[in-house]
Amino acid sequence: MNLETAILEIKKFWNTDEKFPFGESKKQNHIERLENEFGVAIPDSLKEYIANFTPLNDFYFTTVGNPMCVYGVDNLKFKQDGYNFNSVKNTKIDDWSEGFFIFADEGADPVVIDLNHPENGVQKLMHGAGSWDYDETIADSIGQFLLCSAALHHALTDFEEESIVDDENGFNLSENAAKWYFKNMKNWAGNYYSEWCSIFDNH
Known part of the structure; x- marks a missing residue:
């Protein structure tokens, strides 16, 4: 890109x-x-x-x-x-x-x-x-x-007030941020999707 x-x-x-x-x-x-x-x-x-x-x-x-x-x-x-x-x-x-x-x-x-x-x-x-x-x-x-970095920044700052939910269900990106981030990162990150998304259990 x-x-x-x-x-x-x-x-x-x-x-x-x-x-x-x-x-x-x-x-x-x-x-x-x-x-x-x-x-x-x-x-x-x-x-x-x-x-x-x-x-x-x-x-x-x-x-x-x-x-x-x-x-x-x-x-x-x-x-x-x-x-x-x-x-x-x-x-x-x-x-x-x-x-x-x-x-x-x-x-x-x-x-x-x-x-x-x-x-x-x-x-x-x-x-x-x-x-x-x-x-x-x-x-x-x-x-x-830059695109992947900006996308992660956006997911963590511009959706829910609490961007991460860390509870008995795992370490998860909040619902609306997750819907936007993971869908787009499959396209933008390509072969490096895991490097940018695997920290979250709901990826």
Whole structure:
């Protein structure tokens, strides 16, 4: 799913009281900076995101746990403290792949595009597991990632007052939110439906 299609789909359901910052302004100048920092060519799909859709400031989508922080353009950079750089010791962290381009994180679990293998899609890595080998692909593209993130945010914030029912029947998304979310996610998330929906017992 390309970015323009994803953003148009999001705007169909996004709460108009909330500002949606993706696509606010052109940021073409950051591409050259990032290619110089990483020392590799950035894939065209990621260039499009950086230039045309990256928010100016960090933006947070609501999730079941920690919010999903999508980085503002100035936080897109090679040197990422706690991932590939230790700012306390001022040293490089060696177990990090230099091709990992972080553009979001969920409670310090980084969301990356591997510049060496962009065909792997959008991956979420597990922080604190002792190795960055613990990962899951959560979307084929940044467009799909944004659409699924926005959909989860919408389900958790714009339906019932209590969006989650946690009782003897399990951990469930509330009724109206569930009807909207699970139906649409079968289409939008595709092969990654489980990654976005299996936390709820009523999916």
